[in-house]
Structure formats: structure tokens, C-alpha cells
Amino acid sequence: MSESEQIGAVPARTPPFWRTRGSSPAGVVFLALAGVILIGWVLVAARGGQFLSLENLVGVQQRSAALGIVAIGQTLAILAGSLDLSVAYLISLSSLVAAETMAGRDGNIVIAVAAVAGISAAVGLVNGLVITKLRVHPFIATFGVALIIKGVLDHLYDGPAGKVPESFQHLGYDRLGPLPVSAILWAAVAVAAWFLLRRTTLGHRIYAVGGDQEVARLSGVRTDRVLIVTHVLCSLCAGIAGLLLASRLGAGAPTVGTDGGYDLESIAAVVLGGTALAGGRGGVGGTVGGVLLLATLDSVFNQMEVNSFFKDVVRGVVIVTAVAIYARRKHGRRA
Amino acid sequence: MTGIGKSFLGVRVLSDVGLTVAAGEVHALMGENGAGKSTLMKILAGVHAPDEGTIEIDGRPVSFGHPIQAQRAGVAIIYQEFNLLPERSVAENVFLGREPARAGLVDRTAMETATERLLAELGEESFGPRDLVRRLSIAQQQVVEIVKALSLDARIVVMDEPTAALAEHEVELLYRLVRRLQERGIAVLYISHRLREVFDLADRVTVLKDGKHVTTVPVSEVSTDELVRLMVGRDLSAYYPPRATSVGEVRLRVTGGGNDKLHDIDLELRAGEIVGIAGLQGSGRSELAKALFGAEPFTRGEMTPRRPRSVREGVAAGIGLVTEDRKAEGLALRQSVRDNALLVARALGRQGRQGPQGLRELLERVRLTPPREDQEVRYLSGGNQQKVVLAKWMTVAPAVLLFDEPTRGVDVGAKAAIHDLMRRLAADGMAIMMISSELPELIGMSDRIVVLRDGRVVGTLPPAPTEEAVMRLAAGEVTS
Numbered sequence: 001m002s003e004s005e006q007i008g009a010v011p012a013r014t015p016p017f018w019r020t021r022g023s024s025p026a027g028v029v030f031l032a033l034a035g036v037i038l039i040g041w042v043l044v045a046a047r048g049g050q051f052l053s054l055e056n057l058v059g060v061q062q063r064s065a066a067l068g069i070v071a072i073g074q075t076l077a078i079l080a081g082s083l084d085l086s087v088a089y090l091i092s093l094s095s096l097v098a099a100e101t102m103a104g105r106d107g108n109i110v111i112a113v114a115a116v117a118g119i120s121a122a123v124g125l126v127n128g129l130v131i132t133k134l135r136v137h138p139f140i141a142t143f144g145v146a147l148i149i150k151g152v153l154d155h156l157y158d159g160p161a162g163k164v165p166e167s168f169q170h171l172g173y174d175r176l177g178p179l180p181v182s183a184i185l186w187a188a189v190a191v192a193a194w195f196l197l198r199r200t201t202l203g204h205r206i207y208a209v210g211g212d213q214e215v216a217r218l219s220g221v222r223t224d225r226v227l228i229v230t231h232v233l234c235s236l237c238a239g240i241a242g243l244l245l246a247s248r249l250g251a252g253a254p255t256v257g258t259d260g261g262y263d264l265e266s267i268a269a270v271v272l273g274g275t276a277l278a279g280g281r282g283g284v285g286g287t288v289g290g291v292l293l294l295a296t297l298d299s300v301f302n303q304m305e306v307n308s309f310f311k312d313v314v315r316g317v318v319i320v321t322a323v324a325i326y327a328r329r330k331h332g333r334r335a
Numbered sequence: 336m337t338g339i340g341k342s343f344l345g346v347r348v349l350s351d352v353g354l355t356v357a358a359g360e361v362h363a364l365m366g367e368n369g370a371g372k373s374t375l376m377k378i379l380a381g382v383h384a385p386d387e388g389t390i391e392i393d394g395r396p397v398s399f400g401h402p403i404q405a406q407r408a409g410v411a412i413i414y415q416e417f418n419l420l421p422e423r424s425v426a427e428n429v430f431l432g433r434e435p436a437r438a439g440l441v442d443r444t445a446m447e448t449a450t451e452r453l454l455a456e457l458g459e460e461s462f463g464p465r466d467l468v469r470r471l472s473i474a475q476q477q478v479v480e481i482v483k484a485l486s487l488d489a490r491i492v493v494m495d496e497p498t499a500a501l502a503e504h505e506v507e508l509l510y511r512l513v514r515r516l517q518e519r520g521i522a523v524l525y526i527s528h529r530l531r532e533v534f535d536l537a538d539r540v541t542v543l544k545d546g547k548h549v550t551t552v553p554v555s556e557v558s559t560d561e562l563v564r565l566m567v568g569r570d571l572s573a574y575y576p577p578r579a580t581s582v583g584e585v586r587l588r589v590t591g592g593g594n595d596k597l598h599d600i601d602l603e604l605r606a607g608e609i610v611g612i613a614g615l616q617g618s619g620r621s622e623l624a625k626a627l628f629g630a631e632p633f634t635r636g637e638m639t640p641r642r643p644r645s646v647r648e649g650v651a652a653g654i655g656l657v658t659e660d661r662k663a664e665g666l667a668l669r670q671s672v673r674d675n676a677l678l679v680a681r682a683l684g685r686q687g688r689q690g691p692q693g694l695r696e697l698l699e700r701v702r703l704t705p706p707r708e709d710q711e712v713r714y715l716s717g718g719n720q721q722k723v724v725l726a727k728w729m730t731v732a733p734a735v736l737l738f739d740e741p742t743r744g745v746d747v748g749a750k751a752a753i754h755d756l757m758r759r760l761a762a763d764g765m766a767i768m769m770i771s772s773e774l775p776e777l778i779g780m781s782d783r784i785v786v787l788r789d790g791r792v793v794g795t796l797p798p799a800p801t802e803e804a805v806m807r808l809a810a811g812e813v814t815s
């Protein structure tokens with residue numbers, strides 16, 4: 001064998017199959033979900049209840065849908081290395097815009113949806129522009145935008161307003177067979193986002209920008225555009241959630257977004273799903289699992305009639321534990 | 336490029352630099368660390384906008400506001416710093432920002448076959464387009480960078496120290512590649528600190544010094560000594576500092592050391608001597624250094640001082656490691672030179688002897704240019720970053736200092752300075768171990784050379800062996 005062939009030959013390293021797709025630690029969250037369902041089932045059964053009733057499952061779905069949709073948008077933002085704290089207020093704003101525009105009339109639904117889409121997109125655009133052009137850290141930028149929306153809401157409303165026509169309420173309450181329409185909507189948003197991330201150039205670039213913005217830029221990615229578009233998409237998701245909540249409430253409400261804690265809760269769901277808060281790693285699948293996990297926990301607590309402080313303690317422990325597990329898997333052993 | 340000038344935050348790094356490259360020419364760019372080579376190339380690649388001056392390609396003036404515009408104008412660049420996404424696959428990295436797509440939908444198959452073809456063209460079979468970059472070795476990552484640049488089908492290819500992370504046989508491949516580009520009429524701009532490569536490959540060489548153009552000459556009309564003088568501004572002895580005359584007590588001893596990558600390691604490092612470690616890639620050289628240091632500890636065997644189980648214990652026991660991958664493991668990139676230099680001292684709770692005066696002296700001793708303490712390390716040129724890592728360890732004066740590729744990316748002048756410094760540290764009673772893939776350096780510096788193969792010590796060579804002797808032992812070939 002000639003010397004130049006020998007020297008420095010790097011042994012081929014084929015990673016084992018379960019580690020080849022590094023982008024999806026989502027398995028963990030679904031495992032945890034299965035665990036929680038099992039525990040919940042045992043606990044509830046022990047008290048003579050039935051945990052896996054259709055009623056319950058649908059309840060979990062119902063509760064999840066709005067959070068789920070917001071969390072999908074949040075996933076995009078976080079994957080791109082950003083984050084959006086303005087979603088909660090934007091949800092409130094969207095619900096009000098929807099209900100006020102509809103004003104109880106069927107004929108206005110289309111206009112109302114368009115108005116919500118327009119306003120959400122505008123908020124996302126502002127978020128994106130402040131972050132990229134003014135170079136404000138996303139945390140501060142979106143927090144500032146959140147405050148601005150809050151100010152407007154506080155000034156204009158002190159309670160529910162507008163009215164959603166009956167036909168629009170189908171969105172919130174109807175079922176297609178066993179499936180709530182809202183869950184189908186959530187699934188549609190999730191599938192669309194999954195497709196976007198896996199198959200489109202934009203998706204690839206979202207991962208790149210989140211992975212390392214400088215590397216992406218030097219490779220010829222227009223990082224600013226990617227971030228702006230991502231924020232628009234994230235805000236659109238919040239807008240859709242706002243529509244869904246308006247349809248449930250029958251009206252718009254200035255506190256519907258913040259009461260639900262959709263800002264921090266959506267971020268929690270995303271990290272529970274194994275997406276790195278620093279960006280560039282993770283995906284939609286994990287987020288869906290994260291949302292379902294949070295909702296199932298809620299459902300267990302409700303049936304057990306646990307007091308709400310304890311509830312928060314457990315949720316906190318679950319989130320921290322999950323992130324610790326991901327960190328461990330990523331870095332392996334290291335002092 | 337004509338009359339290029341550039342300042343960062345009021346500090347001038349380039350003034351009135353001109354450069355012409357012809358199609359089919361290999362043009363070397365040389366100069367000390369911080370001379371502005373990379374900056375000039377980044378201007379060509381649209382990363383930085385020049386403050387003054389113009390760029391023409393094929394006689395037409397161009398101006399780039401974003402790297403993508405330079406790409407479209409036919410400029411490809413292999414950056415000095417790694418420029419890959421560890422969490423994405425090889426193919427995704429190669430086509431980042433230019434994914435083959437129809438109506439916004441990425442054509443994964445096309446992307447992967449194209450990558451596969453380019454890898455095959457380079458004779459690279461140790462990994463494929465679907466592997467995650469995170470799992471590749473540094474050398475393999477360098478290959479990915481090269482493939483990425485090739486995939487652009489550019490007319491001007493810039494290579495900023497492409498061989499710094501390559502093993503010998505890969506350097507050969509790169510040579511062939513450069514020549515092939517040349518035959519295709521592509522202009523290649525080649526930055527390297529290794530004189531041999533410049534003489535092997537280049538048609539002409541341009542020397543920069545302190546951000547100014549010194550000269551451009553055909554390689555055939557210049558000698559090594561002249562070139563060094565042009566770069567450094569003074570003569571430089573081509574010799575390594577004299578070897579140790581006496582060695583002192585044992586500072587570190589391992590017997591039967593092992594972990595999952597190393598087996599039965601017996602090794603002694605004595606005060607005053609420099610022990611070279613030779614071996615092929617993957618022979619366990621870096622792993623040995625990390626084990627001694629406590630970063631990937633030994634799990635078996637005896638060691639004096641006590642076998643460190645963590646880096647902290649290693650440092651506390653007086654062992655220092657200048658790592659191979661300074662960017663990831665050696666430096667806090669967003670912090671200042673001062674903070675980095677004091678990192679270890681502070682970690683040990685020893686603010687100690689290094690007052691502001693001491694620090695300044697230290698930075699001068701390692702020849703940081705310019706010796707500015709408050710600059711963020713990420714803005715330093717590659718070679719200067721290495722000097723900061725050195726300074727970091729010198730603040731605590733460890734008993735044993737392990738060097739993993741200490742002069743990678745360091746200019747000739749500074750290289751001599753680092754060699755000198757290593758010798759002086761040894762003379763002051765430090766025990767030094769040095770890993771280097773550059774055989775002349777290893778042979779020139781070491782008092783003895785320990786050769787590793789497959790995680791085992793396969794032999795120890797006396798001072799000044801031939802390159803062949805080292806290689807034969809390292810490759811495990813039977814002597815003919």
C-alpha cells in the first residue's frame with residue numbers, strides 16, 4: 001500500500017441508524033406523553049373514573065388546539081433562533097378584530113378573517129423588522145411590541161366586545177365524526193409547518209439561520225428576509241388561534257390571550273418537544289407532543305381535582321426535567 | 336481589486352491594496368497574522384463592504400452588498416474559520432442558500448446526488464451526503480467546505496488556509512484539485528502560511544504587511560528567504576531553537592493508562608524536555624492529550640500526579656492543554672483578549688501575579704499583533720487567537736503543558752516565536768508535550784518522539800529522526 005493512501009486515513013464512521021436523524025429528539029416527549037397517559041389512567045381508574053373516555057380525549061384536544069396552533073408558530077420562530085413574546089396579546093387583538101368585524105353577521109366572516117390575517121401579518125412584519133433592521137434582541141423586540149398591543153387594547157376595551165355569528169362558532173365546537181374541527185385545524189397547521197420545514201427552501205434556511213446566522217449569511221442566505229418571513233408566519237398562527245378562541249367565546253376579549261398564558265406556555269411546549277431554544281435544531285413533531293403532554297397533564301389534574309399550586313409545581317418540574325434530558329443527550333457525558 | 340481600504344471601528348486594517356488575478360492562475364497571498372489577508376478576501380466575497388477602492392471582474396466593475404451577490408458573480412470562498420452548520424447534513428450544508436428546488440420545494444435527491452458526485456470527485460469515501468456535519472472530524476469538515484465551494488462552479492475560488500486542518504494525503508488531494516481548477520481556467524487565490532505549498536502551487540505571490548501591499552512577484556523569481564523577509568520585515572533563522580541539554584525530574588508519569596480510545600499508555604514527561612507525539616489521524620494523539628488533561632479522562636492505569644477525573648482536577652494538578660480546536664474549546668470568542676488571557680487564572684481563583692503590567696508583558700511575549708487587550712477575540716485573525724490561548728496558560732505557569740497543533744494557522748514569524756517560547760518554557764522547568772502533523776516541526780522541536788498507532792504507543796524515537804522513520808512507525812509498515 002502506498003504511503004499517501006495510508007497516512008491519515010480516517011476510518012469510516014457510520015452512525016447507528018437511530019442517531020442518523022439528529023433533528024428529532026421528539027421521541028422522548030411522546031414517550032413521556034405515553035407515561036403520563038398511563039399514570040393518569042391508573043390514578044383515575046383507582047378512583048373509579050374512566051380516563052380514556054372519548055369525552056376526555058376530545059376535551060384534551062379542545063384545550064390543545066389553540067395552544068397547539070400558537071406553539072407551531074412559536075416553533076418556527078425558535079428554530080430560526082428567534083422567539084415571540086407578543087403572541088398572547090396578538091391573540092386577544094385578533095379575537096377582538098374578528099368579533100367586531102363580524103358583528104354577528106355571516107356575510108362579514110370572510111372580511112373578518114382577512115382583517116385578522118392582515119393585522120397579524122403586520123405585527124409579525126414589525127417584529128421581524130425591529131429584530132433584523134434595528135438589531136434589537138428578539139426577546140426585547142417582541143416584548144416591546146407586546147406592550148404596545150397591550151396599551152392599545154387597554155385603551156380601547158375593558159371587556160368582551162363584538163359578536164361572532166352562529167355559523168362561525170362551528171369552528172370552535174363542531175366535530176367531524178369523533179374529531180373536533182379545531183383539532184383538524186391544528187393538525188392542518190402542523191402538517192403545513194412540517195412540510196414547510198422539511199421540504200421547502202425556506203424551511204432549510206430557517207434551520208440555517210437558527211443554527212448560525214453568520215454561517216447562513218456567508219453561505220449566501222438572506223438572513224433578514226428569512227427572519228422576517230418567519231415572524232410573519234408565527235404571528236399568522238397567533239391570528240388563527242385568536243379566530244378559534246373568538247369562535248369559542250362568541251365574542252372577542254382583551255384578556256383571552258394573556259389569561260391562557262399563550263406566550264410562555266407556547267415556548268414551554270416548544271422546548272418540551274426538544275427544539276433547542278438557541279435555534280437550529282428540533283421540529284414540529286416534538287412541539288405537537290409537548291402541547292399534548294401539557295394538555296394531558298392538565299386533564300389528569302382536573303380529574304384528580306388537584307389544587308392549582310401543585311399543578312404549576314409539577315408542570316415546572318416536567319419542563320425543567322425535559323430540557324435537562326435533551327441537554328444530556330446532546331452533550332453526552334461532560335463535566 | 337484596486338485601491339482597497341478598510342477600517343473596523345476606526346482601526347485601519349487595509350489601505351490602498353491592489354491585486355490582480357488572471358484566469359487559470361494560482362495566486363498566493365501571504366503575510367503575517369493580522370496582515371489583512373482574510374479581510375481582503377472577505378471584501379471580494381461580499382462579506383465586508385470596502386471603505387474605498389473598486390473591484391472588477393472580467394473588466395466590469397462590481398460591488399457586493401451581500402455574499403450571495405458575490406456568489407452570483409462567480410466568486411467562491413473557503414473561509415479560514417469553519418463555516419458549517421453542525422446540526423445539518425453534509426448535502427444540506429453544501430447547498431445551503433442554493434438548494435436545488437422546483438417552485439420552492441427542495442429536491443433532496445438532486446442535492447444528495449450532486450454532493451455524492453463532488454465527494455467522489457475528491458476521492459472522499461469516509462462519509463456521505465446524509466451524514467451530520469457534527470459527526471465529522473475536522474479534516475472531513477474541511478472537505479465539506481471544499482465541496483461547498485466547488486458546487487458553486489465559480490470562476491474565482493478563494494482558499495483561506497485550506498490545508499491548516501488537513502492530513503498529508505489530503506493535502507495531496509487538494510494540490511491535485513487546485514491544479515484541476517487551474518486547468519479549467521479558474522483563478523485561484525490561495526492563502527497559506529506554509530511556504531512549501533506556495534512554492535509548489537502558485538504562479539505569483541502577493542505579500543501583505545500591516546494592511547499594505549508589499550509586492551507581487553512570480554514565485555519563480557523569489558527565494559524562501561526573500562519571501563520571509565518581505566513578510567516579516569527581517570531575516571529569520573530557518574533553524575529550530577537548540578534542544579534541551581539536560582532534563583530534570585519527572586513531572587508526569589502514566590503507566591498502563593487507558594480508556595475507550597487509548598490502551599496501555601506508558602509515558603513520562605520530564606522537566607525541561609519537549610516530547611513530540613506523532614501518529615496518523617485517528618491514532619489517538621488528541622485523545623492522549625485530553626486524557627492527561629482530564630477532559631476525556633483515563634479510566635485505567637496509574638498516573639502521577641493523581642489521574643485527573645475532570646478538567647478542573649487536571650488544571651489544579653498543574654496540567655495545561657492548548658487545544659487543537661481553539662475556536663470551540665480554547666476561547667470565549669465574545670470576550671476580550673484580557674478576559675480570555677485571565678480565564679484559567681480566574682477559574683483557579685488566582686488573579687495573582689498578573690497585574691495590568693504583567694498582562695501586557697505576557698501579550699508581548701507571545702507577540703500578539705497588535706497587542707490590544709480590549710478587542711473581542713472573535714475579531715482577531717486566526718493566528719492571533721492561538722497566541723491568546725498560549726497567554727491564557729502562561730498566566731498560571733503549569734508544570735506540564737500539552738500542545739495540540741500549536742502553530743496551526745500561525746505565520747512564519749510568530750511560529751518561530753512560539754517555538755522559541757516553548758523552548759524557554761521548557762528551560763524554565765516546564766514539561767512539554769507537543770502534537771503536530773507537520774513533521775519538520777515535530778522533528779525540529781522534539782527531544783524525543785513518541786509514536787502512536789490505534790491508541791497505543793508503538794515506539795519512541797531519539798532526537799532528529801528522519802521523516803521516513805516517523806512515518807513508517809506511525810503507519811505500521813514493515814521496514815523494507
Ligand SMILES: Nc1ncnc2c1ncn2[C@@H]1O[C@H](COP(=O)(O)OP(=O)(O)OP(=O)(O)O)[C@@H](O)[C@H]1O
Pocket residue numbers: 343344348366367368369370371372373374375415704705714715716717718719744746
Ligand atoms: N470584524 C472585525 N472587526 C474588527 N476587527 C477585525 C474584524 N475582522 C478582522 N479584524 C482585524 O483586522 C486585522 C486583519 O485581520 P485578518 O483576519 O484579515 O488577518 P489575516 O491576514 O487573515 O491573519 P491570519 O494569518 O492570522 O489569518 C486584524 O487586526 C483583525 O483583528
Ligand SMILES: [Mg+2]
Pocket residue numbers: 372373374415495716717
Ligand atoms: Mg486569515
